[in-house]
Amino acid sequence: MNQFINIAVVGLGQVGIYLLNEIKTKKKDIELKTGKKIKIVAISAKNINKKRKFKVNKKIFFKNPLKIFENIKVDILFEAIGLSDGISKKVVETALKNKIHVITPNKALISKHGDYLAKLAEDNNVNLEFEASVAGGIPILRTIKEGLVTNKISKVYGILNGTSNYILTDMRDSKDSFANVLKRAQKLGYAEPGNPKLDLNGFDAFAKVRILSALAFNTKISKHKCLMEGIEKVESKDIEIANQLNLRIKLLGISQIINGRLFETVHPCLVSKNSYIGNVTGVMNAVIIEGKPVGESILQGEGAGPGPTSSSLLSDLLSILRGNIKKTFWYF
Ligand SMILES: NC(=O)c1ccc[n+]([C@@H]2O[C@H](COP(=O)([O-])OP(=O)(O)OC[C@H]3O[C@@H](n4cnc5c(N)ncnc54)[C@H](OP(=O)(O)O)[C@@H]3O)[C@@H](O)[C@H]2O)c1
Numbered sequence: 020m021n022q023f024i025n026i027a028v029v030g031l032g033q034v035g036i037y038l039l040n041e042i043k044t045k046k047k048d049i050e051l052k053t054g055k056k057i058k059i060v061a062i063s064a065k066n067i068n069k070k071r072k073f074k075v076n077k078k079i080f081f082k083n084p085l086k087i088f089e090n091i092k093v094d095i096l097f098e099a100i101g102l103s104d105g106i107s108k109k110v111v112e113t114a115l116k117n118k119i120h121v122i123t124p125n126k127a128l129i130s131k132h133g134d135y136l137a138k139l140a141e142d143n144n145v146n147l148e149f150e151a152s153v154a155g156g157i158p159i160l161r162t163i164k165e166g167l168v169t170n171k172i173s174k175v176y177g178i179l180n181g182t183s184n185y186i187l188t189d190m191r192d193s194k195d196s197f198a199n200v201l202k203r204a205q206k207l208g209y210a211e212p213g214n215p216k217l218d219l220n221g222f223d224a225f226a227k228v229r230i231l232s233a234l235a236f237n238t239k240i241s242k243h244k245c246l247m248e249g250i251e252k253v254e255s256k257d258i259e260i261a262n263q264l265n266l267r268i269k270l271l272g273i274s275q276i277i278n279g280r281l282f283e284t285v286h287p288c289l290v291s292k293n294s295y296i297g298n299v300t301g302v303m304n305a306v307i308i309e310g311k312p313v314g315e316s317i318l319q320g321e322g323a324g325p326g327p328t329s330s331s332l333l334s335d336l337l338s339i340l341r342g343n344i345k346k347t348f349w350y351f
Contacts, residue, residue, distance in 0.1 A: 027093045060093060136347075151328045188301050228283050266291060
């Protein structure tokens, strides 16, 4: 007899709505692959009347997501609101305290409060999963946590911000200025229309580097200062000179152990035109892991967008449904 698993989705924006549509169409597949039947029992967003690309069942809609915990039995909660503090942190905290598994794509939340939330999850014997928080659809966290679990990793690095990579690629191809290319990226939906700063100043990539370090090196999420520089100061002439030298400029996030110490950096790097990373273009992300005994492993794919993000969110869901209840990090 199949078990019913109650699911709540908090945040019905780009990610939350795509996810709900995916869950609806993949229900049978999920049942086949896990033996579990799932049911959406609660959804939450700010505005109940907003037009969305999903038929919202108003009977299970909560304007205040914290009310869900008082009224409904939930087994697994997706947090897709965003930002590191405020309501998203409160929702995740409350869910974990109520022994509800949490899945989130929120890198700002995990890179700031991941240690605390992981401890809460462990104390309550539930999962805190965040595969979608780093490199969108690329299963990089699961690869480190499972596929490469006994390797001694010495370095993880790569292109972790699709917006920056798109802009650098377009500046090279079009020889146009940073400002003009940014406008194009915003029109195409590759850069946030309002405030793209966190993508362009390196902060987004840095949040991902911190999460990668904790998993790759069994450390707490680091609080040190790091060299963090984005692409805002890159000019067309820099790209042109790099080109003449057979080099390309790429924004790389790097986490590595040197002489027993962790170094985390995000900055534009000169890489060879013929290197693998030099040929990762557009909005693509790529992550390279160096470990022993595996050697060098490379994963490439779409680093953002609701589709790739939902792919990772569902991978977390199936992991939980299959009973893979495990530590969030390894250091406790
Ligand atoms: N978009 C991507 O491609 C992508 C990729 C990777 C990771 N992520 C992460 O996914 C998360 C969600 O991103 P998104 O792009 O889907 O954001 P979004 O489109 O801005 O959606 C945010 C949602 O949160 C809801 N919300 C805001 N305040 C709320 C509150 N107090 N109570 C309940 N709901 C509230 C909003 O409600 P209303 O709709 O009613 O305004 C909206 O539905 C973020 O952590 C982001 O970093 C996004």
